[in-house]
Amino acid sequence: MKAKTSLATALLGLSVAGPAGAALILSDNFTDTTPGDTYQQVNENLSTRQAGSQATQIWSGAGNYQVGNNYPNFGQPTGDFLLIADQAGNARLDSLFLNSSLVPSNEMLVIRFDTDTHIEYGDPSNWLSFMISPSAGDGTWHPVVGSGDFGMLIRGNGQIQAFNNGAVVGGINNFSLASAGINTITLTFSGLDGTGSPFAGNGTRVNISDGTNSWNANLDTGLTTETISFGTFGNGTRGFVDNLSISTVPEPAVSLLGGLGLLALLRRRRP
Numbered sequence: 001m002k003a004k005t006s007l008a009t010a011l012l013g014l015s016v017a018g019p020a021g022a023a024l025i026l027s028d029n030f031t032d033t034t035p036g037d038t039y040q041q042v043n044e045n046l047s048t049r050q051a052g053s054q055a056t057q058i059w060s061g062a063g064n065y066q067v068g069n070n071y072p073n074f075g076q077p078t079g080d081f082l083l084i085a086d087q088a089g090n091a092r093l094d095s096l097f098l099n100s101s102l103v104p105s106n107e108m109l110v111i112r113f114d115t116d117t118h119i120e121y122g123d124p125s126n127w128l129s130f131m132i133s134p135s136a137g138d139g140t141w142h143p144v145v146g147s148g149d150f151g152m153l154i155r156g157n158g159q160i161q162a163f164n165n166g167a168v169v170g171g172i173n174n175f176s177l178a179s180a181g182i183n184t185i186t187l188t189f190s191g192l193d194g195t196g197s198p199f200a201g202n203g204t205r206v207n208i209s210d211g212t213n214s215w216n217a218n219l220d221t222g223l224t225t226e227t228i229s230f231g232t233f234g235n236g237t238r239g240f241v242d243n244l245s246i247s248t249v250p251e252p253a254v255s256l257l258g259g260l261g262l263l264a265l266l267r268r269r270r271p
Helices: 002-016 252-269
Strands: 023-028 060-067 082-092 107-119 127-134 150-155 159-164 167-176 183-190 204-209 214-219 226-233 237-250
Touching: 060 226, 107 127, 107 150, 127 183, 127 237, 150 167, 150 183, 150 204, 159 204, 159 214, 167 214, 226 237
Parallel strands: none
Antiparallel strands: 023 237, 060 082, 082 226, 082 237, 107 183, 107 237, 127 150, 127 226, 150 159, 159 167, 183 204, 204 214
């Protein structure tokens, strides 16, 4: 009896842990085999640094975007990261189309990355931005004036703002992140009710987490076919991105139902 109860408890615990069922679309650790090579070698070593069902993907962009730059005044110890710098720098995965084919109706889209914005000189409130935007758009600018379905600014002073099609969303306006340095940002996109896929036609909610703080925002549109990009604002701004992952995760309710079904099966088999 105790053994069966323990097994049931373990199965239920696994069912609730949605990330265990995550499916990796793409990851990029930006590890450069020749650090110090500062000439925008953003697509060097792709076959060994990227993984997932949609690997490999090429980065494109505008302005100053690099991988492998270990210049010490950038505030980071190695060159193993994506660097976007100065006014209107931009890097985009413009051939990775996030849509309902990649994100099933009962799964959420999760985008995670390590990030920091270092101001070498200039206004400390200047920023690195993240944006998820329709693939038909240019995707090459920050979300304040861009057409992004969702965007966020990660400022050099450690604060964030969230935007939906150019307007501040969810009251997320200059909130402080957990760390003044590197933070791990997790963006979870779901339907408007917090379940299912943002591509299922049920609207979009996004949860922003830095591992300590969590904020929710409802967007004014469902996602269609989207690309992601990073950008910077202001000369002297150094935006860093590392350990990017894009995945789908089954909604908790679906996983929980699976666990409850297993529990019911165990109960029926008890003598």
